[in-house]
Structures are given as structure tokens and as C-alpha cells.
Amino acid sequence: MSFKQDFRQLIKPYYVFNIILSFSYIICRKTPGICNYLFTVEECEFDGRETEILFFLVIVVMIRSRKTGSVTMINYLSSSFIYTKVANLILWFYADFIMGIVYTIVFVLMGLLLPEPAYSGPDKVIYFRGPNSLDEELARDKHVVWIVAFYTVWNPACVNFAPIFAKLSSDYGLDNFKFGKLDVGRYPDAGVKYHVNDSSLSKQLPTMLVFKDGKEVDRRPLIDTKGKIVKFLFSEENIKAAFDISNLYETLKSDLKIRKKHVKSD
Structure with missing residues (x-):
């Protein structure tokens, strides 16, 4: 900023x-x-x-x-x-x-x-409403790669993270590469399902998950073999590096062009 x-x-x-x-x-x-x-x-x-x-x-x-x-x-x-x-x-x-x-x-x-102002800039973020909405979307089209942020509205780290996630969605969003958010404070069942603790002392807020073929393939912060949270700084640079977003974007962009060509030829 x-x-x-x-x-x-x-x-x-x-x-x-x-x-x-x-x-x-x-x-x-x-x-x-x-x-x-x-x-x-x-x-x-x-x-x-x-x-x-x-x-x-x-x-x-x-x-x-x-x-x-x-x-x-x-x-x-x-x-x-x-x-x-x-x-x-x-x-x-x-x-x-x-x-x-x-x-x-x-x-x-x-x-x-005077609640803390929420980010209101440009974005391509899809907000999931309801505990099962993410599951339904993942099952609907498995060609789409999703990066989903699990957050709560009252957590300062989540509020600070909002403009970073919004910018990433604007820069890298595609028809087959989408960015979503799910409020685990409002839908705690989703937090339980995806192992994201929404308590006031939680070290998992925010949490980012990557879904490919409808299944989780990566997340930050990670949970080690002892069940402890591995600290992760949610800066734009760290997120890009952790999920290799630039290369993932180029790959999915190429795939999208190929799919569109096939559709036109058919």
C-alpha cells in the first residue's frame, strides 16, 4: 500500500x-x-x-x-x-x-x-455463502483451480490480508483460475471440515487453500507432523512464491486457450 x-x-x-x-x-x-x-x-x-x-x-x-x-x-x-x-x-x-x-x-x-473499514477496491473474489457452497462449487467444475481464503471479519490479520488477496484475484483471475473467500466465523462447520480453527486465539486466520480437481492440494499456514501451525507471513510476495502463482497462472491460461480452441472447432 x-x-x-x-x-x-x-x-x-x-x-x-x-x-x-x-x-x-x-x-x-x-x-x-x-x-x-x-x-x-x-x-x-x-x-x-x-x-x-x-x-x-x-x-x-x-x-x-x-x-x-x-x-x-x-x-x-x-x-x-x-x-x-x-x-x-x-x-x-x-x-x-x-x-x-x-x-x-x-x-x-x-x-x-465505527467498525474497521473493509477493503472496497477492485477484485474478482467470489464469496461463498453457506457451509456447503464451497463443496458444491468444487464438485460443479473440476477443471477450475481455486484459491480460497478462510477468514473472519473480526480478525485484524484477515482485515489486513483482504486488499492483498483482492489484488491477487484481479491480477491472476481466469475462467479456470478463481479466487474465493469463506467466512468461518459465520460458517463454523466449514472451518471444521477444512481444519481451520476460528477461535479468538487461532493462529490459522487467515488460511489459504488451493484446490485442484476438486481436492485440496496445498495450504498456508501449514500444519506440521506434530499438529503445530507453521508461521506464515501473508505478504503478496510470500503468497506468490508459496503457491507458485505466476507459473500456475501461465499454465492455466494456456490450458484455457486450448479448451476454447477445441470448443470453436467442435
Whole structure:
């Protein structure tokens, strides 16, 4: 995502209000006048407990951002908002119980009224509606190779992954090479069938599966022989390399031309 695209995202209400909430305590605590009024102190400095909480927050955000595969500014912000807001919640309750209640109300209202913006750019993604819709499509035409992303709408890694998957579908989509998405949060039975854990602690969100001849032939992240999830960074470059998408595209494009020639000759 370019700087201009990042900036256009940042000025959306969701990001503006979440940045304000994430820095609300620091701003109020360090701004003369506001600090003196809210905290009834003479000097606007953090005490030992506040410093510990903020230092712990920095460490948690860095670790969790790396685990979610955040690679852009927007990705980092999206994956860190929940931790920064929880830290602010603790700090506000630590400073004043009433202010903690006020912050909680604002926190909840913002979550209900301003959900994270979903990707709305160009794509050739087909969304499967229902637990059996993918099975039916795979059985309908086995000449089609499918790359299907299993996701949930509430998972930050899935939200960050959406524009990458959309771009891949636009760049490589063919009549016999299709890209689909299935919400395992909405259709958990499909998650069970394809061994994708949709829990809040799952390390399998998102998961990409490749289907050829109606059968799964590859997936990321992989599951090793001990049943552990092998970490995978869902960047565009990694996905192309892992599934050899460029070569697969050229092969399927050639196959499609041959099939069309046969149809015309018949």
C-alpha cells in the first residue's frame, strides 16, 4: 500500500478516533492545564506505575504486530489498537474510577458505531455463502483451480490480508483460475471440515487453500507432523512464491486457450 493510500485510510473516522483513544491518556497526562485539572497534580509527569504500564504496552504491541505479520503502517495500527486501548483503560481506571467509566463507555460506543473499514477496491473474489457452497462449487467444475481464503471479519490479520488477496484475484483471475473467500466465523462447520480453527486465539486466520480437481492440494499456514501451525507471513510476495502463482497462472491460461480452441472447432 502506497503512502497516499495509507493517508486516505488514516483520515477515515475509524482510524482518527482510534488514534485519539490510543493516545488519550498520554496527551491528557502530559498537557499542562488539562493534566493539572484532571489529575489534580502540580507536575505533569508519569509516576512509576504509569511508566511500567506504558513500557509493557510497547513490548506487547511490538510482539503482537510481528506475530500478525504487520508490514505497513496501517497494518501496525490495526493490530495494535486493541492493546493500546486496553492499556489506556487500565491507566484511566488507575488515575480515576469515574474517568475509567467514561473511557469504557466511549471505547464500547466507538467499537459499535465505527467498525474497521473493509477493503472496497477492485477484485474478482467470489464469496461463498453457506457451509456447503464451497463443496458444491468444487464438485460443479473440476477443471477450475481455486484459491480460497478462510477468514473472519473480526480478525485484524484477515482485515489486513483482504486488499492483498483482492489484488491477487484481479491480477491472476481466469475462467479456470478463481479466487474465493469463506467466512468461518459465520460458517463454523466449514472451518471444521477444512481444519481451520476460528477461535479468538487461532493462529490459522487467515488460511489459504488451493484446490485442484476438486481436492485440496496445498495450504498456508501449514500444519506440521506434530499438529503445530507453521508461521506464515501473508505478504503478496510470500503468497506468490508459496503457491507458485505466476507459473500456475501461465499454465492455466494456456490450458484455457486450448479448451476454447477445441470448443470453436467442435
